[in-house]
Amino acid sequence: MILLHGTGAYNKGAELMAIAVLEHFRSRPQPPEFAVPASFGCYRDRARYGLWTVLSEHGLGRSRLITLLAHRGFRQKYGLVAESEISAIVDASGFAFSDQWGVRPTRNMAERCRRWKRQGKKIVLLPQAFGPFSSTSIRNACRELVDHCDLVFAREKSSFCHLTDVVGNRPNIRLAPDFTISLRGRLPEGFTLSGHSAFIVPNQRMLDKPEPKVRESYLPALGRTIDAVSDLGLRPRVLLHAPEDRSLAEQLTGLAHAPFEVLSESSPLALKAMLGLGRLVVGSRFHALVGALSQGVPTLALGWSHKYQELFRDFDCPECVLSVDDLADLPSRIASLAEGPSREDLIRRLCLATERHCQAVAAMWEVVDSVLQA
Numbered sequence: 535m536i537l538l539h540g541t542g543a544y545n546k547g548a549e550l551m552a553i554a555v556l557e558h559f560r561s562r563p564q565p566p567e568f569a570v571p572a573s574f575g576c577y578r579d580r581a582r583y584g585l586w587t588v589l590s591e592h593g594l595g596r597s598r599l600i601t602l603l604a605h606r607g608f609r610q611k612y613g614l615v616a617e618s619e620i621s622a623i624v625d626a627s628g629f630a631f632s633d634q635w636g637v638r639p640t641r642n643m644a645e646r647c648r649r650w651k652r653q654g655k656k657i658v659l660l661p662q663a664f665g666p667f668s669s670t671s672i673r674n675a676c677r678e679l680v681d682h683c684d685l686v687f688a689r690e691k692s693s694f695c696h697l698t699d700v701v702g703n704r705p706n707i708r709l710a711p712d713f714t715i716s717l718r719g720r721l722p723e724g725f726t727l728s729g730h731s732a733f734i735v736p737n738q739r740m741l742d743k744p745e746p747k748v749r750e751s752y753l754p755a756l757g758r759t760i761d762a763v764s765d766l767g768l769r770p771r772v773l774l775h776a777p778e779d780r781s782l783a784e785q786l787t788g789l790a791h792a793p794f795e796v797l798s799e800s801s802p803l804a805l806k807a808m809l810g811l812g813r814l815v816v817g818s819r820f821h822a823l824v825g826a827l828s829q830g831v832p833t834l835a836l837g838w839s840h841k842y843q844e845l846f847r848d849f850d851c852p853e854c855v856l857s858v859d860d861l862a863d864l865p866s867r868i869a870s871l872a873e874g875p876s877r878e879d880l881i882r883r884l885c886l887a888t889e890r891h892c893q894a895v896a897a898m899w900e901v902v903d904s905v906l907q908a
Contacts, residue, residue: 535568535586535615535620536566536567536568536569536621536622536906537568537570537588537617537620537622538556538568538624539570539623539625539626539627540625540627540630541570541574541626541628542575543574543575543576544575545775545776545819546776546819546821546822547628547714547775547776547802548626550717550803550806550821550825551713551821552570552574553714553802553803554713554714555624555626555660556568556583557717567586568583568584568586569585569620570587570588574587580613581613586614586615587613587614587615588614588615588617588620589614589616589617590617617653618653620650621656622657622658623647623650623655623656623657623658624658624660624902624906625643625658625662626660626662627643627659628663628820628821629663629820631643631665631676631679632663632664632667632839633665633667633672634743637671637672640667640675640679641672641675643675643679644675644679647678647682647683648678656684656905656908657682658683658684658687658902658906659683659685660687660902661688661689661711661712661898662687662693663688663689663690663693663840663841664676664688664696664697665695665696665697665699667696667699667700676697676700677701680697680700680704681701684905685706685901685902685905686708687707687708687898688707688709688710689710689712689844690709690711690844690845690847690848691709691844692840692843692844693840693844694707694709708901710894710895710897711848711891712821712824712891713895713898714821714824714825715824715828715888715891715892715895716828716891716892716895719803719805719808719810719829720801720803720807721804721807721808722799722804727771727808730813731813732759732763732766732771732813732814732815732816732868733773733809733812733815733816733817733822733826734756734759734763734771734772734773734786734794734816734817735773735774735809735817735818735819735822735823736756736774736779736783736786736817737776737818738776738778738779739818739838740752740818740836740837740838741753743838747858748858751858751861752818752836753785753786753789754789755836755861755864756790756836757789757790758790758864759864760772760786760790760792761790761791762864762869763814763816763868763872764792764793764794765792766868766869766872768813768872770792770793770794771794771797772786772794772796772797773797773798773805773808773809773817773822774797775805775817775819775821777798780796783796805825806825809822809825809826809831810825810829810831813831813872814831814832814833814834814868814871814872815831815834816868817834817836818835818836818837820837820842820845823835823842823846824845827846827849827884827887827888828888828891830881830885830888832854832871832877832884833854833871834855834856834868834871835854835856837855842855843855848887848891849883849888850883850886851880854880
């Protein structure tokens with residue numbers, strides 16, 4: 535039994551990472567069972583992926599009470615598993631351990647890893663963004679976290695440097711790209727789009743995480759994006775990667791002059807397939823950007839952390855991450871992605887990078903398998 539930690543159905547990127555983990559392990563001749571915390575999503579979300587629900591054996595809540603009083607047969611009947619029945623933890627938090635989220639997530643994860651390691655469990659942190667870690671408290675928590683993990687993958691060089699700045703170079707810290715890159719999208723049955731689409735993918739975090747200058751310019755920039763792609767004869771379509779982003783789409787109605795369509799889809803694999811149909815993408819949701827880039831779709835990013843710059847650097851197109859100072863040239867930047875030699879050159883770079891990253895993801899899974907099976 536493996537505990538899949540740090541993912542969930544609360545946004546499509548987190549769910550996509552869960553799908554990638556399950557697809558890999560369930561391709562084995564004798565696949566392991568997977569459990570998730572109840573916070574993964576509602577019962578239907580967990581049932582859709584055939585996941586057990588892990589009960590906490592700590593604290594004084596109902597989960598501990600059920601663990602203490604209900605025998606194993608009773609728990610199994612209702613899809614429940616005790617933490618003591620877990621043999622390994624695979625974490626895919628994406629981006630949780632950093633100054634930008636405060637010390638609590640890092641400290642909480644360090645405490646869990648210390649407890650899990652005392653219980654003899656293997657612990658693997660799959661590729662994700664880390665850092666920076668500035669305060670003494672978060673650096674101490676980061677050090678304890680790494681001390682108790684068998685394997686930690688940083689998703690890019692900046693994250694790797696943030697980790698090793700705290701704990702030094704260690705054999706259990708590796709570098710590997712985002713592991714959803716190799717997932718194939720699946721369009722919903724009967725799905726069609728008319729015209730050439732330009733997808734705009736907003737992110738609510740752009741209104742609370744960046745500096746004030748970026749927050750204030752964000753929605754007006756998306757409004758200008760909608761108008762710019764419409765002027766090029768493309769169909770602007772706002773694609774929602776998380777339910778919380780719907781309010782941003784509603785606000786764009788008053789900022790864009792051109793009409794646009796709002797699309798949402800419950801399946802993250804369907805969202806990835808839809809992005810692959812785009813003529814171009816302008817977005818701020820990390821895994822939407824991964825989905826577009828890995829399918830050779832010219833893409834511009836408006837982001838709020840180092841993970842965006844590093845992603846586009848890994849895809850050999852760092853110039854496609856926009857700063858506030860670039861927004862004045864937004865229409866011309868979009869036009870260069872829609873037509874012409876610069877578009878074709880970018881597509882070529884994206885395809886070569888995707889092939890390279892897929893090989894790196896396959897190598898990463900080999901290392902993970904060897905650690906968990908040891």
